[in-house]
Amino acid sequence: MAKPSIPQGTRDFSADTVRKRNYIFNTIRNVFELYGFEPLETPAMENLDTLMGKYGEEGDKLIFKILNNGISDPKNIDKSKAGFEKVLEGKSSSDLTERALKYDLTIPFARHVAMNHGRLTFPYRRYQIQPVWRADRPQKGRYREFTQCDADVVGSTALINEVELCNIYNEVFNRLGLWDYELKINSRKILTALATLCGGASKLTDITVAIDKLDKIGLDRVKEELKERELSEKQIAIIEKYLLINGSNEEKLAQITALIGHIETGKKGIEEIELIYQQSPNIKLHIDFTLARGLNYYTGIILEAKAPPEVKMGSIGGGGRYDDLTGLFDVPGIAGVGISFGVDRIYDVLEELQLFPEAVQSGTKAIFFNMGETESKFAFTIMQQLRAKNVSCEMYHEFAKVSKQFSYAEKKKIQYAVIIGSKEIEQKYCLVKDLSTGLQQVVLFDKLFTYFNK
Structure with missing residues (x-):
């Protein structure tokens, strides 16, 4: 008889854990509704072509694909690897899989807006709290099934939306007691200008994918990867200069202006960051030009929330502007911006810092x-x-x-x-x-x- 087990990267939640998670969910939900967002839920699975090609080359590899029903009678399948491969032999990819578990909440949301744009009232402000799945290597703070909490505004290009989303992060983390969290901000427009400086916008994906790994692999390895992606020594030197920008927010803005401020796209990105920074005096915004968020759909401001420094944890939230996400579904021209909370990581941070109120556990x-x-x-x-x-x-x-x-x-x-x-x-x-x-x-x-x- 097989020993009971669950898939790697998934978890059972006891009563104490569920209550603590609900404390986080309710805190986030209350702030979302305080800012006028309304709830939405989408299916656990999406059509595969809805998801593929939307997350960059690294993200596409992590999509959980679902085998089609009726590939073969399960009773006749040899459970060995060789037997299963024989069943699949000669079948096309569409024969095998046409659906996948959702990778995040943003693309399914864009699909929903594209399908229902004639009935929605714009700007449409929605929040969503649901599980998502990624075929990632499980480790601390990284699971194959986890819950995201998203808030998005579509149908508006006004930067007040970004300012409000920054304030939502600040309000939620303060209510949870994470006073020393860090909110990083950058702009894909600045990264696009950097790509232009390095030979053209076609270099953007190569540059952002490499830069997005900076925290994990370090500057030298990033330079090696850029070289492997056929960037020249001169182009790599420009990117290195970009990555070494440091100092206060004001000093960083001066340095980035000197580097790419003469390029129209870069100038616009700098202006947007300055405006948000000036309108958020009570938020600890940290301008970080190494922030890339390697998802292809971002077009403007990008954000990432980091746990307090005493906790060894990656991002606990992130998001940004995607001005033509619904264009992926043949409904162009609907601007959008959104953020996401990584509830599972936030849970681990609150647990490590012992920040759950005692009443939550009763x-x-x-x-x-x-x-x-x-x-x-x-x-x-x-x-x-x-x-x-x-x-x-x-x-x-x-x-x-x-x-x-x-x-x-x-x-x-x-x-x-x-x-x-x-x-x-x-x-x-x-x-x-x-x-x-x-x-x-x-x-x-x-x-x-x-x-x-x-």
Whole structure:
């Protein structure tokens, strides 16, 4: 018999974990709605041609493809690799797979807008909280199934949208206690100008894919990769000068202006960053020209949120402007900008920094002890009255020793134990023990709700 297991890069979530995750979801959802975004959900799978070619060469490799139904009768498939390959022999790629699990929420959102643009009210502000899948190598903070929380605005080119999205990041991370997070900003227009300086816009993908690996492989390896992509020594020297820009935000803006400010696209990108920076005085914006975000659909401002420096973690959020994303689906001219939160990574950061509020971990507020058939029936009526007033409670499932019932309550981290015996029924009170302090009090039945909400 096979030992129970789950696919690598996926996880089961216990009650404590689900409650903590819901704390993050609810915090993000409340801020999204505070800024006027409305919810949307899209299917777990999309048609393969909806996804392929939208994420760059690295992203396309990580798309989970789904085998078509009816390739063969599963009962007749030899489970060996050789047997399975024989079943697939001679079949075209469309015979094998036409669908895939969604890689992110942005492309499915663009597909939704393209399909429904005649019925939507623009600017359309939507948020989405759903799982996505990537065929990545699992490691700390990187999973094959994880949840994204996105907010996007389509149908507007106004930079106030970018300013608001920066403020959403700031509000959410402050509410979660991540005061020392870092929000990086750059512009694909600046990267396009850099490509122009290096021989033409056709070099953009080669440059951004290499630059996007800078944190992982270092400058020397990036230069090697650029050389492998057939950039000249002179072009690589320009890119190195670009990557070595440093100092304060103001100093970086001066250096980038000197390098690519004479190119119209670069000038426009610099102006946009300056405007957002000036309109976000209370946000710790960090201008970072090494930020590339190697997804092909970005066209303007790009953002990336990083965890506080004491946590070894990659990006915990990112996004940017994509002014013609729906053009990929033959509906051109709909501008868009959006951000995403990496909930699974945010969870790991909050856990490591012990930032989850203690109240988040509690489920049942009170447990009613089972003191016998008559007593439990009476206690059940009291419990239902409390539930009607939104007090979460439960009753121990059978008559048992009080010590056993206390043990159950403590293991489930239930704060209050309520004991109602025959004497208590007669005198219309109950014994309530606060298991967090050990304090036990006599409480009248009609005062229980007030006691639990003191």
